[in-house]
Amino acid sequence: MCGQATAEPRFRAALDEGLPLALTHRSYAYEAGGIPNNERLEFLGDSVLGVVVTDALFRNHPDLPEGQLARLRSAVVNSRALAGVARTIGLGDYILLGRGEETTGGRDKDSILADALEATLGAVYLAGGMPAAGELIHTLFDPLMRRSATLGAGLDWKTSLQEAAAAHGLGAPVYVVESDGPEHAKTFAATVVIDGIARGSGTGRTKKDAEMQAAAATIEDLGPPPGVEATPDG
Known part of the structure; x- marks a missing residue:
């Protein structure tokens, strides 16, 4: 999933261990007796995503003031945008959900998809560091970052x-x-x-x-x- 980094055995092993946790929603964890869920990884992935996107926007738009950079970032890093990215890679098919969320369409809820994507980024960061996480983020989000620069008042x-x-x-x-x-x-x-x-x-x-x-x-x-x-x- 992360290019050359996936060829490293230690990276692959760490990612194989982290991904199931990244895809464990709290509803499933509760029904399974209180096992760990993906919220800590989501917290980490949110920060990693923010750093990579902010760095890219800062470097790609050297003439934009802080306020406009913040608006560009908000067009990329929000629940709806993240959920859209998650849908493009079919992430919802792999999320572990409790029965209640499963029956109410949880696999296609923006909030659940966005959280699972951020948790996945957190798992990639723990397994392969910032180079691996950055590579994946650029693969998934560069098209969105390019479009965000053309949104204008639509932000x-x-x-x-x-x-x-x-x-x-x-x-x-x-x-x-x-x-x-x-x-x-x-x-x-x-x-x-x-x-x-x-x-x-x-x-x-x-x-x-x-x-x-x-x-x-x-x-x-x-x-x-x-x-x-x-x-x-x-």
């Missing part, structure tokens, strides 16, 4: 949704947000309601991220306002 999904709703003759979007999980590891779920009708939904580790993903999903549902180009999906 602000909530503003774009306000414009789209007005262009369609609809009222202002209202965001309904719920949270789940322990205080140190909350997951937020947001739903956009326009004129009393639930439109798009999204999840994230912060309320803002969940609202942005819900706004992006709603824009896809409504279509862009006149004169605004649709943003490529992450």
